[in-house]
Amino acid sequence: MSPQHSPAGPPRAAPLADLARAADAFLPTGNIVYLNCAAQAPRLKAVHAAGAAALAEGASPWQLATSSPAESTEQLRAQVARLFDGDTDALACIPSASYGLATAARNLPLGAGDGVLVLEGQFPSNLLPWQQRCEETGARLIGVQRAPGVDWTQAVLNALQQEDRVRIVALPQVRWDDGALLDLDRIAASVHDAGAALVLDLSQSLGVLATDMARWQPAFAVSVGYKWLLGPLGLGWLWAAPEWRERGQPIEAHWSARDAGDDWRFPLAPAPPWRRGARRFDAGGLDDPVRLAMAGAGLDQVLAWGTAGIADALGSRTRALDQALDEAGLGAWKTQGHAPHITALRPPADRVDGVHAALRLAGIVCTNRYGMLRVSPHLQVDEAAMRRVAVVAAGTMG
Ligand SMILES: Cc1ncc(COP(=O)(O)O)c(C=O)c1O
Structure with a gap:
């Protein structure tokens, strides 16, 4: 990796x-095969180095930093x-995520008898x-359940047909527990037909x-x-539709969401205008140079690989596991309709702890x-390691 000077912050590796x-x-993770990116990402060298450089820079706060947190x-x-x-x-x-979802919940209109799916x-x-x-x-609050043989997309579409006055539909794109994928193209169309707001x-x-x-x-x-x-813990993102960028109310009143211009003396009244767009929802306390630098390095890498390439490469890893389960006679343990990057082994209940x-x-x-048993690799894991999961699981069957 050759060093480069990033536009903001200490130099980062390309x-x-x-x-x-x-x-x-x-x-490197030594002999460990880490299959838990759905909990926390494996650490990129560039993320680690960016965090260390920012930490070192912060040791002399009297020196001019290479960038401001705002930049x-x-x-x-x-x-x-x-x-x-x-x-x-x-x-x-x-x-x-919960900060962003609390922001959504504070702003979207909801009345007695309305439904949240x-x-x-x-x-x-x-x-x-x-x-x-709802309280x-x-x-x-309507909890969508999935009948046997019905996928989550169909279950949501059915619920939207059956329920009256659904005003808000709050969903994931991929389930956190087994990687089941929801088809947001189909779901979004039905949500809008029902006159409800979609929160993702x-x-x-x-x-x-x-x-x-x-x-x-x-x-x-x-x-x-x-x-x-x-990236690091403690730094996430809220995307807001144009309407809410114009009239949404944040859940806190932090100065960084306001545009006070060059004058730092905030007047008693009125408050300075909001900063442009969704910046009004920017939370306070996120101006930690270490986290900002680590987040930037993580995004550099995601964008350099591209999501299509990442999805493709992770898809071949989870497919390798599915194939190996089939070959080991454990096809029934596979998760159907999982996303390319997350799946789960579904052993019989009395075998789960033993396999784990x-x-x-x-x-x-x-x-x-x-x-x-949720399996969520990133690209530090190869297909051979994924096949080993099936071999070890099969070994517990005696
Ligand atoms: C689907 C999903 N949403 C959100 C989170 C984390 O939420 P928060 O940032 O509110 O702790 C997780 C963590 O596992 C998750 O799986």
Whole structure:
């Protein structure tokens, strides 16, 4: 990796563009096969180095830093915009998915008897704000369940047909527990036909799957940065539709969301105008140069590989696992309709702990979610390692 001077922040290593050598971009993991990117990304060398450089720079705060946090944030906004629709004004920088979803819940109109549709078992950050809002307003929370043989897309479409007065549909693109994929093209059309607002949690897909904001027209969409964007904890993104960039109310009153011009003395009244676009939702406390630098390096790499290339390469890894399960006579353990980057082994309930323990013993790190062993590689893992998962699992069958 040759050093380059990034437009903002300390110098960062140039990302590796060659997908065939992608594993070289990550810190080595020794004998461990880390299959838990859905919890936290494996660490890129460039992310680690960028964080260390920013940490070192921060040791002498009396010296002029190579960039201001505001400049770094704008640079990140432009990078993340390339994963959406290219519009930097659509994005706010937030600490967590739940912060962005609480912002959505605060703004979208909801009244007594209205319905909010979610999936049963979806991640709590995209459940708790809606529970709270329903309690406050007397609205109904509707949990979509999936009947055997019906996929989540069809289950959502059926629920939209059956339920009256659905005002908000809050969904993921990919389920966090087993990687099941939802077809947002079809779902978004039905949501809009029903006159409801769509809210998306893309934490388990942004950085791998393409977005189509023009087609989906969500009111809000969020993603954390520490999974498939390969960045640090505590720095994520909120995309807001044009309407909400104009009239949305943030959940806090941080000065960084206001445009005070050159005069730092905020008047008693009125408050300075909001900054442009979704910047009004920018959260306070995110001006940590270490996190900003790490996030930038992660995005450099995601953008250099490109989401189509990443999805393709991760798809061949999860396909290798599925094939190896078939070959081992464990085809029934596969997850049907999973995304390219996340899947789960579904052993019989009395075997889950034994299979998980055997995998752990073999240095294979995955995670038990509701009795499903979630497998979520990034490109530090090759197809041979994925096949080993099936071999170790088969070894527990005696
Ligand atoms: C789908 C999904 N959304 C959000 C999060 C994290 O949310 P938060 O940033 O609110 O902790 C996770 C973490 O696993 C997740 O899987």
